[in-house]
Every structure is written in structure tokens, then in C-alpha cells.
Amino acid sequence: MPHQEIPDLREQMETDGFCLIKGALPDDLVTRLRDLADRKLRSEKESHFRRYAHHGSLIPIHIEDDPHPDVLTSPALADAFRRLGFTDPRWISGYVITKPPRSPGLWWHQDWWAWDHDLSFAHRPAQVFCMLYLQKTRRENGALRVIAGSHRNRHPLHDALPEPHTQHIEDQPQDSVSHLPIPDETTIDADAGDLVIGDVRVLHATHPNDRDTLRTAVDLLFTPDFRELPEEFRAHYVRQFCLPEAGWWNDPGHPLHGDPASALLPTYDGPDHPPVPYRRLPRWTQAAGGAA
Numbered sequence: 001m002p003h004q005e006i007p008d009l010r011e012q013m014e015t016d017g018f019c020l021i022k023g024a025l026p027d028d029l030v031t032r033l034r035d036l037a038d039r040k041l042r043s044e045k046e047s048h049f050r051r052y053a054h055h056g057s058l059i060p061i062h063i064e065d066d067p068h069p070d071v072l073t074s075p076a077l078a079d080a081f082r083r084l085g086f087t088d089p090r091w092i093s094g095y096v097i098t099k100p101p102r103s104p105g106l107w108w109h110q111d112w113w114a115w116d117h118d119l120s121f122a123h124r125p126a127q128v129f130c131m132l133y134l135q136k137t138r139r140e141n142g143a144l145r146v147i148a149g150s151h152r153n154r155h156p157l158h159d160a161l162p163e164p165h166t167q168h169i170e171d172q173p174q175d176s177v178s179h180l181p182i183p184d185e186t187t188i189d190a191d192a193g194d195l196v197i198g199d200v201r202v203l204h205a206t207h208p209n210d211r212d213t214l215r216t217a218v219d220l221l222f223t224p225d226f227r228e229l230p231e232e233f234r235a236h237y238v239r240q241f242c243l244p245e246a247g248w249w250n251d252p253g254h255p256l257h258g259d260p261a262s263a264l265l266p267t268y269d270g271p272d273h274p275p276v277p278y279r280r281l282p283r284w285t286q287a288a289g290g291a292a
Contacts, residue, residue: 009083014123017151017202019084020188024076024195025132032067034134037216040065040096049098054106054170056099056142056206060242061218068094069261071220077130080195086224090266092127093242094220099142099209107178108157109164110150111200115279119233124225125151125199126233132218133190142209144188144196151201154284157182158203163280179205201282226266232273237266 012019025033040059052058061068071077072091081089111129112120119126137143147155160177162169172178187207188196198204200221209215223229223237238246248254249267256262 010085013084013197013199016146016148018146018148018188018196018198018204020190021080021195021197022191023193024080025071025074025193026076027193029067029071029074029076030134030193033071033132033218034216036061036065036067037096037098037134037218041098041214041216049100053100053103056097056103056106056209056215057095059096059098061094061096061220062242063244063256063261063265069259071132071218072264073260076195080130080197081224084197084224086222088227089222089224089264090226090237091264092221092223092237092240092266094218096216097131097219098214098216099206100214101209101212103142103209104174105142105145105179105208106206107164107169107172108145108147108161108182108203108205109169110203110282111164112282113278113280114233114276115282116277119230120201120282121152123152124228125201126223126225126229127200128222128224129196129198129200130220130222131190131196131198132220133192133194133196134216134218135192137190137215137217139187139189139207140209141211141213142206142215143190145182145185145205145207146188146198147182147185147203150203151199154282155203158282158284165280174208223266231268231270232276234266234268235270235273236276238268 009019041057044057044059049057063069114120169178190196226234243265244256248256
């Protein structure tokens with residue numbers, strides 16, 4: 001690829017809070033991810049899809065789920081992270097996300113969870129999502145909607161939206177501000193094998209799935225610069241439920257030793273820390289580009 005593309009992609013991520021990488025995954029890996037998604041979906045009851053009608057399914061992925069280790073170590077992800085300037089990417093969780101047929105759109109929200117911490121207003125994201133698309137995805141079947149720049153700039157929606165991932169926002173009607181079209185939104189059209197990487201602070205939603213078929217993707221969450229995080233965040237991230245039990249790296253007999261995927265998992269041997277204070281709603285400061 002032309003060298004000049006490297007800073008361009010990084011600049012888009014820093015300015016807009018997201019980027020689309022076309023054709024990132026090879027066809028064989030897309031096929032294997034589809035097989036994984038099918039296995040996961042068959043194991044879920046209908047009540048799960050009713051509960052997560054807005055999100056689509058939220059089915060956890062674990063390190064032993066084939067072909068997840070091969071995805072983590074794929075040249076596609078390594079190249080994307082290199083182009084974005086990620087210094088120490090570590091995987092923390094992942095989900096199969098399938099929007100059922102004729103399901104509503106996901107409400108506007110952002111996914112950062114520590115807004116009382118100064119890290120929330122850093123230039124670089126502490127956490128990113130990587131959406132791996134397994135089929136053609138357009139407005140009609142639940143494409144992603146994003147508001148460029150909302151990861152670091154106050155937007156009117158920040159003051160209007162209920163707290164994300166609560167019953168309050170789940171109950172918002174489709175004609176509420178939580179779902180309405182926004183003049184400066186971008187719809188991301190994606191094809192099978194495309195990769196969307198986004199700062200979890202960016203405001204995003206989805207269109208409804210108006211088709212009679214499922215819309216499926218895999219969402220992987222990473223910390224892009226793990227070594228640079230404050231200790232309390234490193235201590236937090238090693239305890240995510242999709243990961244092996246914290247401390248696995250100190251067990252000489254653990255099967256992950258020698259596995260290339262282990263280099264993409266967070267490890268931490270520092271002192272214990274109290275939990276990072278949990279706050280889902282942004283608290284804007286002058287440094288963040290908005291009023292306090």
C-alpha cells in the first residue's frame with residue numbers, strides 16, 4: 001500500500017473518531033468467522049434476541065473460540081493497528097452481534113465508562129472497537145451511524161441522551177432523540193471482510209434492520225496503547241470476563257504460553273488498585289472542548 005496512506009488513516013481516526021478499512025479480512029477468515037457466529041447463535045434462546053432487539057445479539061467470544069486466535073494474530077489487524085499508530089494493542093473482550101430481522105435501530109450512545117477520569121479527555125483513545133463485518137451491510141439492514149468528531153468534542157446529543165445501556169434508554173421510542181436522524185451523522189456502508197475501528201467515546205447508533213434476514217458482525221474491543229495506561233486501568237482490563245482468569249501468565253503450565261495470540265492479551269503484575277470510578281455520562285471540561 002502507498003506509504004502516504006499511513007498518516008491519512010491515523011489522521012482520520014484522530015479527527016473523526018473512526019475509520020473504515022475496506023477488504024481487511026481475507027475470504028477464508030470471513031468464512032470461519034461466519035461459522036463461529038452460526039455456532040454461537042444456535043446456542044442462544046429466542047429470549048436473548050428479544051432482550052437485545054436494539055443491539056442485536058451480544059454473545060461473548062473467548063480466546064479458545066476458533067478462529068478467534070487467528071483473527072487476533074492476523075496480518076489484517078496488525079497492519080491496521082500499525083497504520084493507526086497503536087503501540088501496544090491488547091484484546092479485552094468481543095461479541096457476535098447479530099441484528100434480528102425487522103428489528104429496531106440501536107440508540108445513539110458512546111461506550112466509554114470512566115468519564116470522571118482525566119484519561120477520558122486524552123488525545124488518544126484508551127479503548128477502541130473493531131467491527132468485523134461478515135456480510136454486506138447498508139442502511140436497510142442495520143448499518144452503523146456515527147457522528148464524526150464527537151469522541152473529543154461536545155455535541156448536543158451529549159446533553160440530551162439518557163445513560164447508555166440502561167433500561168431508560170432501552171425504553172425510548174423510535175421517534176425520540178435517542179433514535180432520530182442527526183444532520184451531521186455518517187452512515188457506514190460495509191461489505192464482508194471490511195473493518196471499522198472506532199474510539200469508544202464516539203457517538204454511534206445503527207439503522208433498523210428492515211430486511212427479513214439477520215445482519216451479523218463481530219465486535220472486538222482493544223486497548224491500543226496498553227503499556228501507556230495508568231496502573232488502575234491495566235489492573236481493570238486484565239479482569240474482563242471474556243479473558244482467561246487473571247494471573248494465567250504466571251502459570252507455567254497454562255496452554256496460552258507459547259501461543260502467538262497470548263501477546264495480544266493484557267497482563268499486569270503491579271499493585272492492587274481500587275476499581276476505577278464508573279461513570280457512563282460525559283462530564284465535559286474546557287480541556288475537552290466543551291463547557292464545564
